[in-house]
Amino acid sequence: MTNTSEPPHPALAGREEESAALTDAIRRLVAVATATTAPPDATLAAARELESVADALERHVPDPPLPKTMLHLSDDGRADLAGRMAYDAVIGRHNPMALPLEVAFEPPKALLRGTFTRPYEGPPGCVHGAVLAGAFDILCAAANFVAGVAGPTARLEIVYRRPTLLGEPCLFEGEVEARDGKRVRTVGRLLQRGRVTVEATGDFVHLDREDIARMAAQMME
Missing domain, CATH: 1.10.287 (Helix Hairpins)
Structure with missing residues (x-):
């Protein structure tokens, strides 16, 4: 979107x-x-x-480099998440390393859709588990974003139910399950051919925009 x-x-x-x-x-x-x-x-x-x-x-790389994430954009769940994260390692449209996934919002859910090709292979004919873990991390982040409780990952548990095939459309679904103060519990699943291949549960720490900007500034020092 x-x-x-x-x-x-x-x-x-x-x-x-x-x-x-x-x-x-x-x-x-x-x-x-x-x-x-x-x-x-x-x-x-x-x-x-x-x-x-x-x-x-x-020769055209600035020093210091520009920030990868645009923190000033709206955080209401309607903003273009991939656009504000143009160089993100998982969904950045302008990062060649990014996964072949498109982000969409269907509140309260966040969705990722796409098809993995040979560069993302792990077991023969299947998507690498580490690639899927990265997809779930951004899926949960997107679900938190649409719920207005964005923040860093504290824990992410991945359960691989069955192999996820290369060359087959994937649908990731994620949504916030519970909140307790700044703690957020988010769940997700991956469907392929109508069957769940992977499930995920994550714990996150909700930070407001000022907290995130302050954390980013400290890391740059």
Whole structure:
């Protein structure tokens, strides 16, 4: 769900489409690099060409770097979570490492939808468990966000019921189950072919925006 009234991340001002194109190209490269059997000379030539591209882009990296998360945006559950976390490692639209998942809100639930491909493989033909754990962490964070109780993860328990297959659509569902002061209990599940493959339970600490900004500032010192 996109809220087009919100400004882009400051690092994307005037170059959002171009950054998305770069991200897509790198994601394609990752898929190819984990599958290619190119001969040594072609592999080395590609590596050298990519180093040259990295050198060119590195000249435009600010120091200090801009923040990854936009803390000033609205926190009412209607904001574009992926947009405010443009470089997030799990759902960032402009992070080539991010998982192939789209975020949506159906209050009180948060949803992730997508299909995992070969770069995310663990057991043969199945999604890596660590990848799924990362997806559940952001799923629960999104559920907390839509409930207005966002904050860091204190504990996350993952129960793998059955293998999650590559190439098959996935639906993650999460929602806040209970609150006790600043403590939040959030639950989630992953459905594939109508069956639950993974379940998760997480404990989180609710922090207001000022607390989060103060924590971020302390970590940067």
